Amino acid sequence: MAAPILKLSNVSKSFGPIDVLHDISLEVRAGEVLCLLGDNGAGKSTLIKLMSGVYQPTAGRIEMDGKEDHFPNPRAAAEKGIATVHQFGGTFPLMSIGRSFFVGVEPTKGWGPFKVYDRKKANAIAVEAVQKLGITRITDGDRLVGGLSGGERQSLAIARAVHFGARVLILDEPTAALGVKQATHVLRIVNEAKRRGLAVIFITHQVMHAMAVGDHFAVLIRGAIASDFRKGEKTREEITDLMAGGASMANLEAEIESAFGEDDEKTPRVA
């Protein structure tokens, strides 16, 4: 098996006296989707920020391609090929698709001080990149990003990362705010990115979405990895139970049941 692109060994992060992440070890390989599961407050966002250069780890080491590395700022991480796509796409709602695709790296034509932003080229490349990922509904690069659906915005952001040569794609809850159909769309694009050999880190608390695309799973509970397993090693129920902090879903159901049971006379039972 190929060496991992990104590897975290015994990484911890604390803010003053508060330990947010404790002894995290993770690795992700090219063409593999690592799903990071965890309830709200489990430390998922902090972990992403460590990997994308927003925060520095308090202890432990980060390796890229087998060599120790560190990302002093988001720019440095991006230059090494780590792209982060946030829940709302991190895009600019009132800019056109072409313009927002090329923010910071605008294609130009002309010479000297008269270098002019090349709208046609930008639009053509942006539309092509998005279509290659399977979003065929985007055909006009002049459309404003804010007019796209949530799923399309996510796809645009992923297409942008892929186009600019990302090797590790960190997706922060890309499906959380989406409907079923839109989420399916995004999951298909995650699969497409994986097929192209990107290492994908997919953060979610929706077990269904994780199981649809994941090869490797890590469950985060209160800042520590509670479980680390590969595809097919655990059932959906087991994963859900893990995320709920060990308290099994069955217990939870029983608890709710009994709460209803106590005032059975007043409340009609929901069948």
Add this chain to the structure above:
Amino acid sequence: MSSSPSLSIGALLRRPETGSFLGLVAVFLFFTAFGGTNFASPTGAASWLNVAAQLGIVAIPIGLLMIAGELDISIGSIIPAGSMTCAIISGYYDLPIWIGVGAALALGAVIGLINGILVIRTAVPSFIVTLGTLFAVAGMTLGFSVLVTGTTSVAIKVPEAKWLLGDFIAGIYQVTIFWWIGAALFWSFVLHASPLGNWIFAMGGDKVSARNAGIPTERMTVMLFVCSGMSAAFVGLSQAILYNSAQVSAGQSYIFNSIISVVVGGVLLTGGYGSVFGIVLGTLTFAVVSQGIYFTGFDANWASLIIGVLLLGAVLMNNTFRKAALSYTPKKGTK
């Protein structure tokens, strides 16, 4: 302009300047109807074009700052500061005019630099930072003027520079009108054609994402403040040369007038959306209303009422057009 792909009515309606264009047509027709032929005559046109030109030169960089998500109200005292600097150096001390002009522009640049650095170094909103410099610069202008000249109004006679900065063409059109046209062309290029324009839009859309995309947001912010400071100083010094004198308190009205022009011109107050052409139209609209009232039989006091209503109407209209632009899809039936 970075041309729009299709010239259909729909595509025109989705541009940020549509609202201001309709507004301008409306007020123009209104004042032509009530002000008679004088209003639209060359002399009448000069009265509002002259006002528009001086306001327009500051309104455009203010608009760009607003597109980038910032605000600069310190221009209200940079204008008289530039005016006084030029008049004291080239009028009171009788030094060559280019020293006065250079010093005024440098002063505007320095105040802009201070604004910019304070905004990026402290997390204080630019409204508060420039409110501070607005008062500080106003106080400094008054203090220094009285200290140096013993008065709050200084005469300046520079016939050799008038043709360039403060003359009337054909006896009625201020030469600043051409400076305004030049500025509009320059800023149109920057905002709509050069990659820098894309950065400005991105900064106003989402500053953090823009920085993560590699845009030097801090340097851009400082640069925009320097530009608005210098533009304000330019308006100040050209006023001094035009009127042959400078006063310490001539500029506060520019603060709101420029913001009104920019907002009527279709710039989104929170940033990320707008156009230079729209700002130009907004400035013209403002000037037409504020001057047009004198051509009608109405009491001039009503002008502010019209401007107020116009501003609210423009904001509502621009919201509608922006929504139309957002919901635009090339094919029907997609959601």
